[in-house]
Amino acid sequence: MTQTTSSTAGAVESRDGTRIGYWKTGHGPAIVLLHGSMQSARSNSMLAAALADDFTVYLPDRRGRGLSGPHKPDHDLATEVDDLAAVVEASGAERVYGVSAGGLVVLEAARRLPAIRKVAAFEPALLTDGTRHTAWLSRFDAELARGDVAGALVTSMYGLELAPPFLKVMPRRLVAALTDRMMRSEDRKATPDASTMRKLAPTVHHEGVILAERADSVDLFADVRAEVLLMGGGKGLPFLAPGRDALAARLPHCRRVEFADLAHDAPCDPAGPSPRGKADMVDRVAREIRAFF
Structure with a gap:
């Protein structure tokens, strides 16, 4: 992993028998960081390093990536929750974080898994415009x-x-x-x-399948009993902002934080050379997560 703290690899078995691999680093209470689309566990390396002094950080690869097994034809949002549940159970984590599609998964998991007590999500990919963004x-x-x-x-x-x-x-x-x-x-x-x-x-x-599955279903999240830190960026994806507004109005225990100058990928490792100020962007998001967790 591209981080200064040491890390070890591990794996659990999801409900359907698929291997879900993860990286583990840090020390303290367990937290799980779930990556977004066109990413892998390594995409949260900088964020993990920023949190590793206070938490034992688990970084799972979602299916089809890195250490984890392949998707199956019937893959859906429930499958994603089962995969996360296996990591949560093995780690004992009560706190989870997700970005983009991973943010949608952790919010859905909070509806279904009583073990999750706190959820942080950065620009969760909850659509409020029907099929407009999944017609492709x-x-x-x-x-x-x-x-x-x-x-x-x-x-x-x-x-x-x-x-x-x-x-x-x-x-x-x-x-x-x-x-x-x-x-x-x-x-x-x-x-x-x-x-x-x-x-x-x-x-x-x-990713398109799970986005379409939960589109226009924000009312379901009124069932979430976990505390939620809902984050977004002023330079993020405009079509995801209405979803955050709707979630903030329906989640029973929600704290909202908007970073006026951050983009959708602000908490994630860069795909190429690190742009100027990237570490500061990640640290700002990490501070909010640390304080909330």
Whole structure:
């Protein structure tokens, strides 16, 4: 792991027998950090390092990544909760954190798992606009099935409105070609165990499935009895902000924190060279999590 504290690998077995691997670091009460889309356990390394002096941090790989087993055809949000439950039970953790799709999973887990007492979520991917942000799934699946990984990733990027402004004015074919070149370059440099864009691409289908499953279902979270720290960024994904507003109004025990200058990926390790101020961004989020936990 790309962090200064030492870490060890471990694994548990989910309800359906799938291996869920994790990294473990630090000392103190157990917490679980769950990564988001197109990420792996290693994507929370900086955040784990910032919390390791106070907590024993568990970093699971969600299915299809790193240390964990593959997805199954019937994968859904309940599967994600079962996977997290296995880590929670083995670690004894009562505190969990998730970002983006991982944030949606930890909130759903708080509905179903009484053992979870506190939940922190950064820009959880709860949709409030029906199928608008999941209508790309069928095209994504078709492109992936014919081996057009770059095209599939571009489809999901546009479908989820993740494309930066300069890409929106470029021909789609050119964007796909640039994405393919980027993946080829990453493949050449990657270590055998690296979670590259090409390896992570199939997981995007399952992210779309769980986002669609829980879209327009915010009322269900009124059942959550755990305390919730709900975080977001002023430079985050605009289409996720209504979900946070709706959650804040329905969660019985909710504390809201908005970082005016942070983006959606602020708490996560950078995919490439660390940009200026990245450590400070992670530390700011870590301070809120530490105080809440």
